[in-house]
Amino acid sequence: MMAPPRSTREPSIPDNTEYTEFIQKLTEFHEKRGTHFEPEPRVGAKHVDLLHLFKTVVERGGYDKVSEEKLAWRKLGQDFNLGTNNLPALAFSLKTAYYKNLAAYEIFTIHGKEPPPKEILEDTTAKGGGLLTRTLENYRPSARATLGNDHSEASGDDGTPVRERNASEEAPGSGGRVTRGLRQAPPQRILFQPETTSRQTRNVSATSHAPSPQHPNHHQQPRGASTSFNPNMDHQSLAVANYEPRPQMPLTLRPVITPGNNAAEFAKRQKIMRDAALAASGRAPAPSRGGIMLPGSGFDGPNIYVRCLCALRSGIPAEQDYALHHLVKISMERGDKYRFEGFPGLAEALIEKVLEISTLFYKVDWQILYMDDGAIPGADIINGLDGTPEILRKIASLPKLEVDDNIQTAEFSDALLQINEAALTIRNMVMLEENAQYISEMLPLRDFLSIALNLPNLDCVIELKHYALDIAEQLTKYLHFDQTDSLYISLLSQLCGNDRGAILTALRAVSRISMNLEENNLLKGVPTKVIQNIIDWTLLDDEDLVHACLDFLYQYTAVVDNVDFLISEVEVEPLVNQLVRLLMHNATIKPREKYSGNATRIDMPPQIARVPEELLAQLLKLQEPERSSAWLRSMFEEDPDERITQIQLWQAYQATFTSHVAQTNVPLLAAADFIKNVSTTFQDKAAAQVMQGLVQKFIIKGIRFRTTPVDMKGEEFSKCLWRVPLGEYCGEFFMSPESMYQHILKDHQGANQLEDGKFENTAGEYMCHWDRCHRFKAEHATNLFQLARHIKVHLPPKPSPVKIPTPYFGGPSPAKKQKLSYIIPPPSYSLDFIQTATDERKDAAGIPLSAVLVLRNLARNLAKTEAEEIAMKLEGGVSWVDKLFKPVESRLFEIMAHNHSLVGSPLHCRFSDSTNNVIVILRDGSTRHCRQGPINEEFDAMRL
Template sequence: MAPPRQEPSPPTLPQSSEYAAFMDKLAAFHEKRGTELQREPRVGSKFINLLDLFNVVVGRGGYDKISDEKLAWRKLGQDWNLPANNLPALAFGLKTVYYKNLAAFEIAEIHKKDPPPREILEDLTAKGGALLSRTVDNYKPARRETGNLGHHDSEASGDDGTPSRERNGSEETPGSGGRVTRGLRQAPPQRVLFQPEVHSSSRQTRHVATTSHTSTPQHHNQHQLPRVGASSSYTPSLSEHQSQAVERYEPRPQMPLTLRPVITPGNNAVEFSRRQKAYRDTALMAAYARTPAPLNRGVMLPGSGFDGPNIYVRCLCALKSGIPSEQEYALHHLVKISMERGDKYKFESFPGLAEALIEKVLEVSSLLYKVKWRIAYTEDELSATPDTLNGIDGTPDILQRISKLPKLAVDDNIQPAEFSDVLLQVNEAGLTLRNMVMLEENALYVSEMSPLRDFLTIALNLPKLDCLTELKHYALDIAEQLTKYLHFEETDPLYISLLAQLQSEDRGAILTCLRAISRISMTLEENNTLKGIPSACIQNILDWTLLNDDELLHACLDILYQYTAVVANVDFLTTNSLIEPLVNQLTRLLAHGANQLLKLEEPERSSQWLRCLFEEDRDEAITQIALWQEYQACFAPTVVETGRQLLPAAEFIKNVSTTFAEKAAAQVQPGPIQKFIIKGIRMRSVPVDLKGEPYSKCYWKSGASPGDQGPCNKFFMSPEEMYRHILRDHVGAPELEDGKFDNSQVGQYTCEWEHCRRFKGKPATKLLQLATHIKVHLPPRRVPAANKDSEYLGPPPAKKLKPSYIISPPKQAFMLHFTAVDERHEAAGVPLSAVLVLRNLARNLSKTQAEEKAMKLPGAVSWVDRLFKPVSPRLYETMAHNKALTPYITDLINAMNDA
């Protein structure tokens, strides 16, 4: 038997003189008021210091101001370090602690007013606000609202209702929401209540239209919805009045009964006799006219005082009714509800909703085949008819049944009105399912429903018609959310249907299908072996890795990573000669994204740019605005070309401190005019490239104007670039079509290089003379010595010096590759996926049957050596130059050596 749970002893709260004085004053106040003070209240497992709580609330404007702000008590609970797993309830508990112990004290001490009586303050719940204006006359306790899903809003939410939101254009236009607002979910809308129409009646009831809702202090201008009869047709729209009515809906107050005396022979014999005679005369007249008695006598009909169900239950009942007009109404509203309230709308709250939607989407087959699917949930209903689906265990031969169905003649360009109406309802049902399974609880709920898997198989095998594309994409989206909870055998109809989509020409369908396959069994203990993928599909995946499409590339690598983790699959790749091109392509992908500055992603691009132009200096500083303007001037013209947006100013300044983490920091320089500066960096005297090599400056005097005698001061990395710059921009030499210069020009040429006096007294008469001299001023070449076919060979070699005992080693440039990293500064993206697939191949190749056969041949060479030896230099280079990938390349090389 478990020991009894012991309550935690309260911690020792600070017993300072200020705290003791405050608690004594608060205790005296409660004693005078006749209320009870909790000296050490507790919210959850945390004890609350009333002095600290009082100071925080008063510092933020007081109880009323915090209560008027939505989610303010939850934010206060976060600041109070309340547990996040049940924050709404704990936030309301914190609010209640303040309400019971400190609210009246705040009114008296801070606002200098008389607090409301305890009957309308401490004795009531803490829900609501407006304590400063609360009186016995104007205060009416707020009633609980009925939530959108049939539940009550919890007072433990820490707030007083749901924040309102601005309605979009589609919601303001009647009839437009179900078709215009499709897509990703937006913020949840106001709740919508269905109310039946009030018909005129000769008899007044307790719930006549003149009885209005009682307004509370929190709700104003409450609207009454037009009520609609159960059998009338409906306009598929949600008006603004309906949304407001749902948000502000409250149950009708209980009306007092009016007692009337019953006429009996004992108390009024004359009146009783008259009524009996009138009743007999009416019965005789009805019998003579042979008028049947009303069938609904004694039944409370809609419009006669019965409000009817809310919009959610109304849609569920309408969908299950089978009446086309009712289903049209239900599906239109379900689309809006699933999109706008998808974070709250759960299948488990409405039993039968998922089954009704599945039955509706299955109607698409009746438009294309001579079939009407019927779902059987009991063994007695299961029969050998081809149109019966097994709702318990699924239909294993669904693909064979589909192939044998007789087809109907359907024109993809022109359809009858009935065809279009049914297809529209099917698409709306599919969209509702798609929106609802985006919630994990709903996806897990429907993943166990076999009819849904049968529908996905049917939808993915529909004929290739343009009118069915929308429904197929909904089916793929649903499959993407469900496959993580499913395990497929190689012969599973849905698995085969998903693999067939890899032969499609629709990029969206291929991308969603790849994601769905890669998620199979993600949350299950069974291994996702991905058996049975045809070689044509594998070849397509390999071909897609060659495309310049990062999104598709990521999806393909995710598939390959899981596929190559199974030895049998690696053996399949080896047997079908697919593994050699795969290894070569994956090796090339190791350098994916490790490009020059303009091709880098932010914030890495701005970091590299800062390192090239600036260096750390503890005593220097630069203004933030100047740094930001230089960054904009450098990269703003390339936004359209590269498609990479600039960092916002705040993010860029933060990235400066991150790049130069040791010394640089953003500061405010005091003075008559405050300056925002970056302390700890300065501009380099000579910029460097990504490898740290310095650029060379051009000292040719431009002489563009009589007063401009300074040097050019432009920087160039290679001597060839500076050479062409001087001849083209300074000397003005004519350039030929092949990029060379015309040396036949005759004129007066002088060298304007700073501090050079060549050709000053006697100018050169030919351009060739000046061009040969210019090479003396150029920096040494940084290209390898093997490159001797270049037009420019550099300056003449220096005189040979005597050998020295101290010989400087040759300078070697070492270039680092920067690939994508995550928030932990670890490798991410395409290069990481590529090296992981290579590691799987290196580990599993030695275990395949192809390896056993290869080792039996004379002069045998293992598959690991055959595939990885040619790319080993590239792997070692990547390991040395790419710090983020070094741990993974090391594991890959170890796997190669162990094979």
Template sequence: MAPSPHPDSLSSSIEYTPEYNAFIEKLAEYHEKRGTEFIREPRVGSRSIDLFKLYTMVMERGGYDKVSDEKLAWRKLGQDFNLGTLNLPALAFSLKTVYYKNLAAYEISTVHGKEPPPKEILEYQTAKGGALLTRTMENYKPRKDMNDHSEASGDDGTPARGERNGSEETPGSGGRVTRGLRQAPPQRILFQPDTQSSRQSRHITSNNSHTSTPQHSSQPNQQPRGASTSYNPSSNIDNMSLAVANYEPRPQMPLTLRPVITPSNNPQEYARRLKAKIASLNANGRPVPPANRGIMLPGSGFDGPNIYVRCLCALKSGIASEQDYALHHLVKISMERGDKYRFESFAGLAEALIEKMLEVSSLFYQVDWQISYTEDGTMFSSNVLDGAEGTPNILERIARLTKLDVDDNIQPAEFSDALLQVIEAALTMRNMVMLEENAQYVSEMAPLRDFLSIALNLPNLESVIELKHYALDIAEQLTRYLHFEENDPLYISLLAQLQSQDRGAILTSLRAIGRISMDLEENNLLRGVPKAAVQNIMDWTILNDEEMVHACLDFLYQYTAVVDNVDFLTTNVQVEPLVNQLTRLLTHGAKDVVKEIGRVPDGREPAPDDLARLPRELLTQLLRLEEPDRSSQWLRCLFEEDPQQAITQIKLWAAYQECFIPTVQETGRSILPAADFIKNVSSTFVDKATAQVQTRPGEEPKFVIKGIRMRSVPVDFQGEPYHKCLWNVHSHTGAVVPCGEFFMSPNEMFRHIMQTHLRASPLADGKFANQENSYACYWGDCNRFHQSPATKLVQLASHIKLHLPTAKPTNQQGSQSRRMKLSYVIPGVRQPFHWQQTAADEQHQAAGIPLSAVLVLRNLARNLSKTDAEQNVVKLGGVSFVDKLFKPVEPRLYEVMAHNKALTMYMTDLLSSVNAS
């Protein structure tokens, strides 16, 4: 009898089978003895949970402890129970709590055979964590806050500042893992809040998809000290991680309309309310104020600000401990929520971060920068920055500042804490500007440009290296929206980094300079680049560093596109070494490619009329097989696929019988029936062979196998061909024909010739007796010893070995390509073509260093003739710069054009420009 449906079947996924009912009764009896509450059909969300199914699924995964130790395991179980996707972390924790309250102790008793922990530290506690099998009254400390359910977020919280060093760094990063783009958020974060402002964005972008990947870091080997010890981040991890992971804007509630109570529509209710109001008046006829008026008591409905607003307010407060708390969490949020966290949604956040970053100058100079957004005369003060238009003389002000005596080896705790706050603010800004909207938003903030100039001109100390790299990363994302004049402080500061000894700073500076005005209509003319910087860039192209060379070529491509810059090159530096190096880079990473193209098509050998003789060795191997494997292997050894040939079924069956019937009858075994044999042909040659009926006018129908042909030389099981003995013998008709026996080993063929054809007597050691007689060679067309026969057998034996095939190495096995090779194909005449292949993109177009090198050469060839230096040389009758630079390398340029297909078009333009100039 089928089980009756449950009344609540619409929201229930429980199947009331006999097994389920027996399990529930047994579970209820267990909880009654234990003295704990048992809910037969607990609910999670809108669904009733099948405890029998839940218990079975958890046990299949190893039990409660193992599932709890696995990341996202309870969420996967929640998906199996179809709990929905809305707020899945909370639903998954509710499902975990159901198991914890109802099944955990039962599992420990029945499955593991142990005494479960007392109910005071099991059922009466929250379901956070695992390790129930080892929980005791001595090693378990109950949670003080029983109302804390932050574990429902499924997140382990924001780690303490000291913990981030070990968990967030990438191996081999050297403590600076955040200099690259951010990596994608971890997969365990399934819910991401949408913090997009409801108002229209002030910046309109053409692309809403972002490919920047988040990456995070923290200052290595930096322990929180001083003001940072006034709070303990680890104690707030659970609450804060829940707020970060599950925050979402409050949903708009529908407006509820209720009628106003008046004497006309509800006189009784109006009279009752009027009476109650009169009773609440005091002796003076005034309402009695409530005892707690104006005070919002705990639990009255106010949840407090979310983590985003909390960090923003703490950062603006100016209190060191609050700022320490805010920056600690802002680094975490900007790393994990970088694709959602936008400056537009949090007014004042960018300004607060900039003000915090500007405090770095107070650590090294006697200055306290102030930002003024009005023109009220305060701009003339040396410590006031122009927040509206920027400070054009910021570099002069920095040069006039009085430096403080800072020991880079031993730092006070206050100095270290203050510098750490500045670095964390810069890291937060750096992570956020990786998002295009944030970069475009802060690009209009003049104080940020002033900070970048200040940071890049800090003293050359190890303690500020990380901050300088963050500043360069920020500049790299901002310069695409900025246009610089020759005397711009930030532009000058970026060019100064090209004199640095830090490879990372040089690379980032080159990329930042190359991106200037990328998204603007103005052109990046790169004026005012110092001679030393240009010479360094030319020298770096010689390094065996592809990333550095590529960045230098990108800079040179933009630099040489301007005629004035090319004029500066020809008059101030030696350009010949650069042209020679660029010519060498045209073949950077080149690979020689050879492709044969057929001039004469492949031919075909005619099909043999008779079946090849089956080698004795192969026959022995075939007799060991059972049908139908024996017939399949026989077909593969003596036949091959050929769509243009066919063989009659009768002839094929007769050849098979001729091979095996005599031997099979002696052993008492049977062969495959004819009908099954014909079917097996199509199974053996799946691609080509098919059984057909050929009908021709005036002829009887023929039953054939279309698509196969006889091999002229049989092959073994591995596809290796046998070798045919070509020793001429007299047939029964008297004609001279080759022997026709097949052998795989040269030694076996040699013994066959010596014993069968020369009648040599074998000795006990495997050799042959050196008999004296008249001997001649009858191998094929060989005429050796026909004129003067050999008198000893050893003379002919040494000669016979020249006709034998080469022995195959013992470790060489037949490959699939060898087995699939068609023996009847005669290769045609092929012409090899050689060319060089360099880096290319998905469309097989030129890319990488060779493309950049040819573009720089093309700019030089086009603009050299337009320079003043070239005009002066021509007037004086001297050698043109174009001839001087390109004539020595012109043969090499033509060679690259002829041998590199990807660069042919660009090389043609280059040589055309050289000849035209």
């Protein structure tokens, strides 16, 4: 079993005082409102920082402003790194998290208004914007806001989708067809309607039967496949029962009676004229209906959802075409709102439709029987209550029809298209967990999946098989199978094919069996061929397929009987070698700098360094106070432990620039302004202070002399280490190697520079006086050219071409961050470590984690198998643990020593050696030998 998850805070949630105070305020706010508050709402795979989310939305104008901007919530989802898989759903989840937890707080704190009660804010959905229209002063509930259930946004209030072809229908995944437009609904007949001026129109309103707000109806319909449908009763959707038509707005003008503005009155007058014409010709008019209100008159009809449900259950091909086309669009575009339990009978109708696939290939017409009357079921009966365990036998015994996979009739293509659309609708809807759990209780759907996965091997049914596998992948987490179950056998049979998509989906479906149930998935009865195929697929360069195979092997090897079958029927040595290789899948080398010893600190020089000529030329081009700031940064650096007297600093500034005032026409700063500029230059880390004592001293605390000046790019100058006759260093600083080269030859060797810039090569005895250089000590150079060539080895490297904003005004630090020149780091050495995939908590993840889990299952369960007992009883028998893991033991130790992604996780392998001990690999890469027996408790304690 895997170790329990760590209780540490995720990196996406900060740990500071501001965040804690904000969450405390929100908690108190929601407690006062009486609403549920979730401090760390989960969106996708991450927890959301509510403080960051609140600041971001408020900076962009608030909830209404963000909701009005197109795709704004998707952009926020990308800013919060929620991932790219199903980004629209993640964006809506992020919007819902803000709406439930921060919307009322925004109204109260940002807009200064009193938020409305939770019944019209937090208890509703985050659909749309209009947050400020929901305050107590101006909130007016919409007449079509609810339809009597908790999912009003899924009940069709958005209106019927337009039937003209639009751009969204051409887009992939929109559910529209590229080859044809939207099917038109059969036109509603306009029948007789009495005159409104002479008698009141009878209008049946659903509101007369709906419970009033003062007396709500708390009766709840039972949930489940066995209670949601009764073939003897025509259930009406709860949405239909509570449907309220749009209120009719009275006209202020009196229009002319036309078929467009008053069809009933116009038809009445036409009828009077026809009756008069018939009476004039001597024929009697048709008998009057006495003002009876006919269906379709005075009622707008159901919304699009109920319209599609009724059309699907009608059995009329034209109606079903219309219904299925819209159901595909609705399930794709509104899948997060469209729930089976809100429309009783929809799931049953879709299942009945997809079961018609058998009529295209077999002589059968399935009938679902929902009543257990004790009668013997026939060959075409599917048990709707208990399922059909012999469905595979029934399919095998059915007479087959001749189907040409190349040329098909129009009736065959239209029927197959309707079945594919029904299966696609189910597939889209089960992506919502509530729908998957709801429909998993419907046993006829499991029978359909078995039928679809065992259809003839034809190209025309590939699409339907993939839809069936996608449905099975979402449902198996709520199902438990034994090895004789028809759907379980059908899923395993897909692993013997050559369709990568079918194999990948089937592997995921099998690996998810019983994931959300208490029963364990034992994976009994897996054929040897399937096991061998899975082992072979781990050798492919296909990450998705390899990951799915490892997930299956992890579930499979967790059972001792399965491990016994594995080592008895399959060659396991190649699998172990491959698993060890996958421990380094996509590994990268990460060098780490290690230090030996402690850093040393250099004392501050007794006096300021000389300003290099190159730096001085750049400083003289600046104005004050920029010039003094640049000079300070070049000649001084921050040090909280050092101090300089103000008079010493002022005198250094005067000595540097006083002689150039006439040349640059830039006066010096006043002493007080100069001292203030020191603190400004070093961002308030250098402060003017008074040091008490026998004699008060005015100092600048927090700066020190630089040992080596830097230019305005942050590059250090190089010091000339040529020793002068008195034995001291020259001490001049130069940035470019050319300037230092000319300085040595001209100032220290007295060389004569010609007009073309070259130096005259003179004969004589020349020596190199560079510090610690022994060249030309015993044997002098005979000419200047020999010495000049040697001097080039002492020249500094060329400065880096990094550019900085010009001019540099002493604000932020130069282009590259300055290192503390007075700290000398200890000797360092580099170590290379290996890193594989990790999650956001820096724990092992991906293929390496799955591989080490399979190895762990094998190492734990091999000693418990019957094959191990038989091997140890034989004379000279070798333990399966030694046989499989001894050849790769050194490689495992090497990986555990260098791969810190696996070593740092709480998951480690343990192997038994030939001395009946257990070798445990600890976090630091070391090993420990323990006696077998109660090793699990000891190992788990070390693991945690």
